[in-house]
Amino acid sequence: MTPDGESYITLALSPATELTTDDIHRATAGLAAEAVIVQLDLPPEPVTTLLSHRRAPIVVGNLVPNPDLDPRLLAELDVLVVNQHEAAAILRTTAGNPLDAAAALQRLGPRTVVVTAGPNGAAFTDPHGSGTVPAPAVPVVDTTGAGDAFLGSLALDLARHTPLPDAITTAVQAGSHTVGHSGAHTTTHQIS
Numbered sequence: 001m002t003p004d005g006e007s008y009i010t011l012a013l014s015p016a017t018e019l020t021t022d023d024i025h026r027a028t029a030g031l032a033a034e035a036v037i038v039q040l041d042l043p044p045e046p047v048t049t050l051l052s053h054r055r056a057p058i059v060v061g062n063l064v065p066n067p068d069l070d071p072r073l074l075a076e077l078d079v080l081v082v083n084q085h086e087a088a089a090i091l092r093t094t095a096g097n098p099l100d101a102a103a104a105l106q107r108l109g110p111r112t113v114v115v116t117a118g119p120n121g122a123a124f125t126d127p128h129g130s131g132t133v134p135a136p137a138v139p140v141v142d143t144t145g146a147g148d149a150f151l152g153s154l155a156l157d158l159a160r161h162t163p164l165p166d167a168i169t170t171a172v173q174a175g176s177h178t179v180g181h182s183g184a185h186t187t188t189h190q191i192s
Helices: 021-028 044-052 071-076 084-091 098-106 146-159 164-178
Strands: 035-039 058-062 079-083 112-116 122-126 129-133
Touching: 021 044, 035 044, 035 146, 044 071, 058 146, 079 084, 079 146, 084 098, 084 112, 098 112, 098 122, 098 129, 112 146, 112 164, 122 164, 129 164, 146 164
Parallel strands: 035 058, 058 079, 079 112
Antiparallel strands: 112 122, 122 129
């Protein structure tokens, strides 16, 4: 975590541990899920395989796409979820208004875009409109896992057919709860 409370992540990639198209075929054969989350920063071959052969009614993409991923595949996403810094990287700009970023990202193809903004909550745009969801003021101990808690909560609620603004509200609450303790772990109580 940086001194200003932002997450800082370093990745060490290894070909021995990278996801392959065979891994995708094995993992999705017979899959009966309402929602699938795909990490767009993975090598393009497995991501393309997953996006080209939908196995769930809802496909959520996360993170800055791998530079070699065909940008037209973003149209295969039902929801793109990125933070403000990732949005700026995709749009090749500086981090600005998350609602403006969501609108600009939607023009790249995804039907719905959610841009998380840390202590400022999240902004979204979809075919029915756009809006923002504020985050509660909470003391930040560690941001590890906040994005994962947000993403998991959002995907679960969307799979349950929860309206998007309500799903984002619950996801913001989940992410906000996560930053109040050190390290990532499973919450012991349900977020309401």
